[in-house]
Amino acid sequence: MTAADMTRQKLTVRLCGPRGFCAGVDRAIQIVVLALKKYGAPVYVRHEIVHNRYVVEGLQERGAVFIEELSEIPEDHRDCPVVFSAHGVPKSVPADAQNRNLFYLDATCPLVSKVHKQAMRHHRLGRHVLLIGHAGHPEVIGTMGQLPEGTVTLVETVEGANTLERPDGAELGFVSQTTLSVEDTADILKALEDRFPDLHAPAAESICYATTNRQEAVKKAAPGSDLFLVVGAPNSSNSRRLVEVAERAGAKRSLLVQRASEIPWDEVDGIRVLGLSAGASAPEIIVNEIIDAFRERFDVTVELAITAEETENFPVMRAIRDVELTSADMAFVNGNA
Template sequence: MNDAQKEKLTVRLCGPRGFCAGVDRAIQIVVLALKKYGAPVYVRHEIVHNRYVVEGLQERGAVFIEELHEIPPDHRHCPVVFSAHGVPKSVPADAEARNLFYLDATCPLVSKVHKQAMRHERLGRHVLLIGHAGHPEVIGTMGQLPDGVVTLVETVEDAARLKPPEGVELGFVTQTTLSVEDTAGIIRALQERFPGMKAPAAESICYATTNRQEAVKAAAPGSDLFLVVGAPNSSNSRRLVEVAERAGAKKALLVQRASEIPWDEVGNIGVLGLSAGASAPEIIVNEIIDAFAERYDVTVDLATTAEELENFPVMRTLRDVELTRADMAFVNGTV
C-alpha cells in the first residue's frame, strides 16, 4: 500500500518518555560489570522491568536469579547486582554472610526514600508507606526498618480505616512510581485524619514519574488511542495508562512490543498518543511507530513538556571501565 492509499494518522509522541537516569545507571552497572569482570554476572531480580533489556543483558552474559542461594558455590567470586528497585537490608547482609561480591544498582531516588523512612523511624515516628503491595520497591523500602514500624497504605479506603499505634507520631513516604494524582488524594485523606502527620523532607515520587505523567496528560486529550510501551509489572508504565484514560484518551493500552498491538481493536483512528515507561527502551518506541507507518500515512508531532538532564554516576569501582559506542547504544536503549 502506498502513502496515497493510506489513512492519515498523527502520532503524538510524548517527551520525556522511556529510560530515566536511574534505569540508565542500573543497566550501565551490569554492562560495566560484564566488561570488567567477565561473564557471568548475576543479577538479583529483573534489573529493570523490561524483557527486551533483560534478554539483551542475558545475551551479554548476565544471569538473572530471584535469590542469592541460586548462585552456585563455585561462582561466589562472580559479581551479583541488586536491581534498580532496591532491596531489603537483609539482602546485602545475606550476600556478606555468603562472601559474595555485590554491586548495588538501587536508583538513588529510591535510596532517598529509604533514608526518609529511616529518618522518620529514628525520630520515633511510625512510618506510613504509600505504595503497592508486593512491588519490589515497596518490599525494599519496608525492609529498611524493623518489623512493625511500617504500615502500607495503598488506597484512600486504606487511609480511612487505618489504625496506627496510639501515642506515636506518624510520618509518611511514598513509592517513587505512583500516580501523582492518586497519591495526592491518599495524602489528603491521611492528613484529614492525622493532621500532625509529618511529610518527608523532599518529594518521594521521582522526577521521571512526574514528567512522564505530565507529558501524557498533554498528549491524551483528543487521542483515539493511546499506547504506553512498558511491562505489565512496571508500576510507572501502568500508571501512564491510567493517566491517559483520565486525561481524555478514548482508549489506552499497555504493550511491550509492536507484536502486541491488537490491530483488530485499533479501528479507524486519526490521532495516536504514544509514550513509554521509565524502563522501556527507545528502540521499541521506534518499532511501534514503524508498525503504524506500514498501515497509515504517519505524521509525528512531539508533545514535550520537560527536558531531563539528570545523570546518576555509577559506583567508583566501575568508573575505570570504558564502554564502546555499541555498549552505550544498548545502555541508552537505542539498539
C-alpha cells in the same frame, strides 16, 4: 509519494517527551554492562534489573544471569559479582551477601535510596512510618525492609487511610513509592492528613521526577487521541499508571504493549490520532519499532508532545568507573539498540 501512500489513511502520532528510560534505569543497566566488561560473565543480577523483558534478554545475551535469591548462586561462582536491581532491596539482602562472602554492586536508584533514608529518619525520630505504595512491588518490599518489622504500615488506598489506626499512640511520618506521582498520592495523603493532622512529611520530596514528567507529557498528548499506547511491561508500576493517566486525560482508549506484535491491528481501523509514550524502563528502540509498524499501515505524521527536558545523570559506583564502553554498549545502555 507512491499511489499506495496516497490511498493510505492519514494518522497523526503524538509522541510524548519525556518518555522511556529515566536516569535511574540508565544507571542500573550501565552497572550490569560495566560489570560484565570488567569482571566477565557471568554477572548475577538479583531480580529483574528493570521491569522490561527486552532489556533483561539483552543482558542475558551478554552474560548476565538473573536470580531471585542469592542462594541460587552456585558455590563455585561465589567470586562472581551480583547486582541488586534498581528497585532497591531490604537490608537483609546485602547482609546475606556479606555472610556468603559475595561481591555485590547495588544498582538501587538514588531516588529510591533517598526514600529509604527518609523512612529511616522518621524511625530514628521515634515515628511509625506510613508508606504510600502498592503491596508486592519490589520497591515497596525494599523500603519496608529498611526498618524493623512492625514499624512500617503500607497504605494503598483512600479506604485504607480512612480505616488506619494509629499504632500505640505513636507519632506518624509518611513516605511514598517513587513511581507514584503527586497526583497519584494526593487523595491518600489528604485522607491521612485529615485523620492525623500531626502527620510528618519527609524531609525532602520523594516523588520521582521521571514519573511526574512522563505523566505530564501523557496528559498533553491524550486529549482527542483515538488510541493511546504505552510501551511497558505488565509488572511496571509507572507504565500501568501512564495507561490510566491517558484515559483520564481524554484518550478514547489506552493500552499497555511490550512490543509492536501486541498491537491489536484489527481494532485500530479508523483511528486518526494515536498517542504514544513509554514507561521509565522501556527502551527507545521499541518506541521506534511501533512507529515503523504504524508507518507500514498508515500515512504517518509525528507530532511531539514535550513538557520537560530531562538532564539528570546518576553516576555509577567508583569500583567500575574505570571501564570504557563502546558505542554499541552505550547504544544498548541508552535503549537505542
